[in-house]
Amino acid sequence: MRIIISTTGECIRKAAAAISEIIKRKPNATLGLATGSTMIPLYRELVRLYKKGEIDFSRVRTFNLDEYADLSFNDKNSYHRYMNRNFFNKVNIKKLNVHFPASKGDEYEKEIKNSGGLDLVLLGIGTNGHIAFNEPGSSFNSRTRKIKLSDSTIKSNSRFFTSARRVPEEAYTMGIKTIMRSRKIILLAFGTKKSNAVLRAIKGPITEKIPASVLRQHKDATFILDRKAAAQL
Numbered sequence: 001m002r003i004i005i006s007t008t009g010e011c012i013r014k015a016a017a018a019i020s021e022i023i024k025r026k027p028n029a030t031l032g033l034a035t036g037s038t039m040i041p042l043y044r045e046l047v048r049l050y051k052k053g054e055i056d057f058s059r060v061r062t063f064n065l066d067e068y069a070d071l072s073f074n075d076k077n078s079y080h081r082y083m084n085r086n087f088f089n090k091v092n093i094k095k096l097n098v099h100f101p102a103s104k105g106d107e108y109e110k111e112i113k114n115s116g117g118l119d120l121v122l123l124g125i126g127t128n129g130h131i132a133f134n135e136p137g138s139s140f141n142s143r144t145r146k147i148k149l150s151d152s153t154i155k156s157n158s159r160f161f162t163s164a165r166r167v168p169e170e171a172y173t174m175g176i177k178t179i180m181r182s183r184k185i186i187l188l189a190f191g192t193k194k195s196n197a198v199l200r201a202i203k204g205p206i207t208e209k210i211p212a213s214v215l216r217q218h219k220d221a222t223f224i225l226d227r228k229a230a231a232q233l
C-alpha cells in the first residue's frame with residue numbers, strides 16, 4: 001500500500017493524473033467511481049482535462065460504487081443525479097457505458113466481469129471507515145448487494161438532506177470483494193473529520209470493523225491524503 005500526503009489541490013491533481021494515465025494506456029478502461037463531497041473537485045479536474053483534450057472518455061466504462069435505495073434517479077440526492085451533474089453530462093462518456101448498482105446484486109457482478117473486470121476503483125472513506133456503502137461489519141467477502149445504512153452514516157449524510165429522517169435507510173453497494181478484485185485502487189480522504197478513520201484504516205488492525213483497513217491487503221492500493229486527513233498518522 002502506498003500513502004501520498006500533500007495539499008488538497010495536489011492530491012486532486014495526482015488522482016486525476018493516475019486516471020488519465022490508465023485511460024491513455026487502455027482507452028476502454030473500466031472504472032469504479034465514488035460519489036461524496038471529496039470527489040467533486042476530482043470530477044471538476046477530470047472535466048478540465050477532457051476540455052483541454054487530454055482525456056478521451058468515449059470508450060471508458062464506469063461502474064458506480066453505490067446508490068441509495070428508494071430514491072428516484074432524478075432526486076437531487078441520488079448518486080445518478082450527482083454523477084450526471086458533476087461528471088457524465090460534461091464529458092464524452094457514452095451513457096450505455098455507465099452502470100449503477102441500483103436494484104442489482106449478482107447481475108452487477110456479471111456486468112463487471114463481462115467488461116473484463118475493474119482497472120481502477122476510486123474510493124472515498126466514511127468517518128466510520130466505510131468504503132462505498134460497506135458499513136463496519138461488512139464481510140471482506142461481500143459482493144454487490146442491498147445494505148442497511150448505519151446510524152452514523154445516516155447522520156453524516158444528512159447534511160445533504162433537509163433532515164436525517166429523509167436519508168434513505170437502505171442502499172446498494174459494490175461489495176468489498178468486488179472492490180478488492182480491482183487491478184488498482186485509489187482512496188482519497190480530505191479534512192480533519194476523516195483523520196481518525198484514516199488512522200484506524202492504516203495503522204489499526206485489519207478488521208471488518210474498519211472496512212477500509214482491508215485495502216492494506218491489496219497489491220496496488222494508494223491512499224491519497226491531504227495534511228488534515230493524515231494528521232493522526
Ligand code: GLP
Nearest residue numbers: 035036037038124125126132133
Ligand atoms: C458516502 C458514500 C461513499 C463516500 C463517503 C464519503 O456515504 N457512500 O462512497 O466515499 O460517504 O463521503 P464524503 O466524500 O462526502 O465525505
